[in-house]
Structure formats: C-alpha cells, structure tokens
Amino acid sequence: xxxxxxxxxxxxxxxxxxxxxxxxxxxxxxxxxxxxxxxxxxxxxxxxxxxxxxxxxxxxxxxxxxxxxxxxxxxxxxxxxxxxxxxxxxxxxxxxxxxxxxxxxxxxxxxxxxxxxxxxxxxxxxxxxxxxxxxxxxxxxxxxxxxxxxxxxxxxxxxxxxxxxxxxxxxxxxxxxxxxxxxxxxxxxxxxxxxxxxxxxxxxxxxxxxxxxxxxxxxxxxxxxxxxxxxxxxxxxxxxxxxxxxxxxxxxxxxxxxxxxxxxxxxxxxxxxxxxxxxxxxxxxxxxxxxxxxxxxxxxxxxxxxxxxxxxxxxxxxxxxxxxxxxxxxxxxxxxxxxxxxxxxxxxxxxxxxxxxxxxxxxxxxxxxxxxxxxxxxxxxxxxxx
Numbered sequence: 310x311x312x313x314x315x316x317x318x319x320x321x322x323x324x325x326x327x328x329x330x331x332x333x334x335x336x337x338x339x340x341x342x343x344x345x346x347x348x349x350x351x352x353x354x355x356x357x358x359x360x361x362x363x364x365x366x367x368x369x370x371x372x373x374x375x376x377x378x379x380x381x382x383x384x385x386x387x388x389x390x391x392x393x394x395x396x397x398x399x400x401x402x403x404x405x406x407x408x409x410x411x412x413x414x415x416x417x418x419x420x421x422x423x424x425x426x427x428x429x430x431x432x433x434x435x436x437x438x439x440x441x442x443x444x445x446x447x448x449x450x451x452x453x454x455x456x457x458x459x460x461x462x463x464x465x466x467x468x469x470x471x472x473x474x475x476x477x478x479x480x481x482x483x484x485x486x487x488x489x490x491x492x493x494x495x496x497x498x499x500x501x502x503x504x505x506x507x508x509x510x511x512x513x514x515x516x517x518x519x520x521x522x523x524x525x526x527x528x529x530x531x532x533x534x535x536x537x538x539x540x541x542x543x544x545x546x547x548x549x550x551x552x553x554x555x556x557x558x559x560x561x562x563x564x565x566x567x568x569x570x571x572x573x574x575x576x577x578x579x580x581x582x583x584x585x586x587x588x589x590x591x592x593x594x595x596x597x598x599x600x601x602x603x604x605x606x607x608x609x610x611x612x613x614x615x616x617x618x619x620x621x622x623x624x625x626x627x628x629x630x631x632x633x634x635x636x637x638x639x640x641x642x643x644x645x646x647x648x649x650x651x652x653x654x655x656x657x658x659x660x661x662x663x664x665x666x667x668x669x670x671x672x673x674x675x676x677x678x679x680x681x682x683x684x685x686x687x688x689x690x691x692x693x694x695x
Contacts (some may be wrong), residue, residue, distance in 0.1 A: 310339060310356035310440050311456070314603040318428050321404040322398060324384075327432035328411060328537040328562055329476060330455045330480065333408045336432060337380055346378035346406070346663045347371065361387050368393055369404060378404045383610055385409045391423060396616055398426050410483060413535030431537070433599040434563045435459065437684070446668075450588040453565025462565040475499075478566075482536050489532070494521045498529045502539075502559065503570035507555045507591050509544075509614060538562055540598055545611040545624050558612060560595060580639070591638035593666055593683060600691050601625075617629045619650050630693030632661040635686075636678070641668040648678030663695055 313336055317323060317597035337346075341475040349370065351357045356694045361368050367390050369378050384390065384407040394405055405427065432453040437444045452458050452467040455474070461467045481495065482488070491494045497519040501650075505515070510530065519526070533539035539562060544555035563568040567588070568574040578585055594610070601608050609626040623635040634655050638647050643665055655677060664685075665673075665680035675678040679695055689695050 310335060311435060313432070313439055314600075315432055316603070316605075317406075317430060317432055320404075320415055321471050322394075323407070323425070323428040323430055324423075325406060325408045325430050325432060326411065326537060327408075329410045329478065330457055331432045331434055331454045332527075333410075333432050334382060334566075337406055337408065340380055341406070343382060346649055347374050347376050349381045350381065350589075351381065351383045353366070355384055357678050360390065360428075364393060368397070370505055373491065375401075378406060378662060380406045380408070383410065385411050385413075391617045395426065398423065410688075411536045413488060413532065415485070432568075433510055433595070433602070436596060436599050437687075438600070446592075447580075448576070450585065450592055451568070452574075453563035453567075455563055458565050467565070468574050471565045472575050474566060476631050478538065482538075483532070488536075489529070490633040491524055494519045494525070495529060499527065499570050500572060501531070503531070503561060503567050503572075504566050504573070506561050507587055507594075509558055512557075533561075537656060538566070540595070541624075542594065543611050545613040545621070555610065556614070560591050562595065564592055564595075567591065580641075586639040589668075590622060590637045591601060593637050593687075596687060597623065597625065597690055600687060601627075603693060613654060615654065618652060621650065621654055625690055627693055632658055634658060634661050634663050635690075636665045638665060638667040639690065641670070643667045643669040643673060643680045645675045646678065648675045651678050652676050664695075 313332070315336065317325070317340055317355060325333050327338065347370065349356070349367070351360070363366060381390070394407070397403060398405070406504045407427065424539070435456060436454070437449070440454065440459070452471065453462070457654050458467050458470050463472055479499070481554065483495065486614040498515065498521070501518050502513055516523045516526045530539070534541055539559045540557040542560060544557065561570070565574065578588060595640045607628055611624045613624060621634050621639045625633040625635065634651055636647055638649050647667070650661060651665070655661055655663050663678040664686055665675070666683050667680060668683065669680060669681050672685065681689065
C-alpha cells in the first residue's frame with residue numbers, strides 16, 4: 310500500500326470525504342485494525358435498509374461493542390444517522406470516522422456535519438509524492454492516479470477500469486442518490502464538461518449542446534463539486550463577491566476519469582499536442598490543490614483572463630506568503646516567450662512571484678519570471694517561497 314499524505318486525527322472524530330476510488334476505506338483500514346474499530350458499511354444494502362428503517366439499531370450496534378472507534382462507510386446514504394452520532398459524541402461514548410463520496414445529500418438533508426465536533430478531511434487521487442519512484446508522468450496524464458487504475462498491469466485494463474468508473478459514477482452516485490431527474494441530458498453534459506475541462510464555462514453554450522437550460526447546467530456543475538468529481542477554479546478578484554460572479558473553470562479530479570468521460574481514453578496521448586498540454590495543466594492544478602489541502606493551509610486558487618488571449622493559468626494566494634502567478638507549459642524546453650503574459654499582467658500584483666511551470670529540467674530566469682521543472686515548482690508553492 311502507498312503511504313498517503315493525509316494526516317488523519319488520532320484523537321478526534323472526523324469526516325473523510327473523497328470521490329469513489331480514492332482509497333478512503335483502504336486508508337482507514339491501515340489506520341484502524343479490526344480490534345480498534347467497529348466497521349459499519351452502508352454500501353451493504355441489507356444493513357443499510359435495516360438502519361434506514363430502524364435507526365436506533367445503529368445505537369445498539371455502537372453501544373454493543375467496546376472498541377474505541379466506529380467507522381461508518383458512506384454516511385451520506387443515511388444522513389439521519391448523524392443525529393445519533395452527535396448524541397453519542399456529546400456523551401463522549403466513542404470516536405467516529407465517517408466516510409462519504411458526496412456532501413450533497415448531507416447538505417440537502419440539512420445535516421449540520423456535527424457542528425464542528427468532527428474534523429473534516431478530503432482524500433484525493435494519489436499525488437506524485439505518494440507514488441514516489443513508481444510515478445510516471447505519461448501514465449498519470451493518460452490514465453490518472455486513482456489507486457486501482459494505477460495498480461492495473463496493462464493499459465488495456467486501465468482503460469477498462471476508467472470506462473467502468475465513469476459508468477459506476479453515473480449509476481451509483483447520480484441514479485442511486487437521485488441527484489438528477491432526467492438522466493439523458495446529464496449524460497451528455499458529462500461528456501461536454503469533460504471535453505471542455507479547464508476552459509472558462511459558459512452555461513448557456515453548454516445548455517445548447519445538451520438541449521437543456523443554463524440553470525440546469527449550473528446545477529450539474531454543483532453536483533460534480535458535491536460528489537467531489539470536479540473542483541471549481543474561480544476567476545481572480547480582490548472582491549469575494551466579484552470572484553463569485555465572474556466566469557469559472559472546472560477541473561475534473563483525475564486526468565484518466567476526464568478522458569474516460571470525454572470518450573477519448575482509448576486514444577493514446579502524444580506529447581507536444583494540444584490535448585497533452587491540456588491534461589498537463591489539469592494535472593498541475595489538481596496536484597497543487599491536493600498538496601495544499603494535505604498541508605491544511607488556508608489558500609485561494611484562481612485564474613485571471615483579461616481577453617486577447619492574455620491569461621494567468623493559476624494564481625495561488627496563501628496568507629503570510631507571496632502570491633504565486635503561474636504559467637503552465639507542458640514543453641520540455643522553455644524560452645522567454647513563456648513568461649510574456651506574466652510580465653504584462655503581473656504588474657498589477659504587489660510582491661508576487663512569477664513562476665513558469667513546465668517539463669523543462671533546467672531552471673531559468675526570464676525578466677521577472679522564474680522557470681522551474683514542475684516538481685521543483687510544486688515544492689516552492691507548497692513551501693510558500695522560491
């Protein structure tokens with residue numbers, strides 16, 4: 310098993326959220342032995358049906374054993390159990406580790422997430438640090454870094470897994486949880502959203518593509534966020550309100566999943582192509598998001614687009630640290646043209662660090678920009694300094 314970076318609490322109850330297949334159960338089984346925790350798996354249909362019909366049986370299960378921890382897998386299946394969890398937490402009877410692949414049903418059920426009595430953690434697909442010497446960039450861009458995908462021995466089986474993952478996501482997360490009423494436009498939306506991964510979203514244009522309306526498309530993107538399949542990258546603004554109103558980008562959690570949903574996972578990914586560059590940018594932005602999340606630092610990620618093809622791919626704001634303005638290039642040979650947009654747009658940012666992130670192994674300096682190999686660049690961003 311890979312050593313995960315997420316540092317779970319040893320002494321306080323917690324939620325562990327993460328999309329399906331990120332390894333939540335495996336992580337908790339490594340954290341808790343069978344003697345240390347009672348496991349309640351709500352993916353077991355018989356057990357889930359029983360606890361849904363008679364919630365007090367949940368209390369009987371917990372109180373009928375003497376282990377210090379109770380692990381409840383996929384708590385969003387029965388949100389009302391959280392009221393009972395809260396009662397037992399108030400009495401300090403036991404600690405709970407509660408996993409979930411969707412926060413949407415908890416929100417819709419008016420669950421209070423235990424009013425701060427349980428910490429909240431999120432697990433993502435594996436990072437290049439967790440994969441260590443087994444990491445391969447080409448493989449990561451083409452098939453993603455979900456544990457099961459990574460552990461398959463052939464590219465054919467990786468493709469099979471990713472196609473199955475896409476189908477399972479629709480079947481178990483969307484249909485089973487009744488998140489959408491009309492499945493046909495949502496299926497079309499998933500393909501279009503994956504094909505436009507990392508682009509500025511125009512809800513009206515996508516609505517036309519999937520024969521729907523802008524409000525529905527906005528709701529679909531919320532579903533992707535709530536099921537942890539995609540993250541939102543807002544447009545930069547010093548004003549929080551303006552930031553919320555401006556155009557957004559969405560990045561799916563995993564390049565392999567993105568390619569499967571877009572219907573191109575059977576096509577080999579070639580370097581020095583537009584598609585390779587898109588997947589590289591998605592990988593870098595996801596990797597920054599994951600690593601900073603595991604560091605438990607307060608941070609803001611955004612992008613800036615002022616038209617005329619002038620854009621800053623990623624802006625990283627961390628309290629007490631310089632703001633990073635990042636240009637992401639998949640090339641293995643960076644030249645002075647790469648930092649052009651950073652130089653022109655960076656003048657509006659005080660004390661910001663301009664960073665060109667690429668595959669080029671040689672560090673370089675262009676005017677106010679520093680060009681680093683992506684591994685070095687990620688270390689600098691996480692550390693908060695160059």
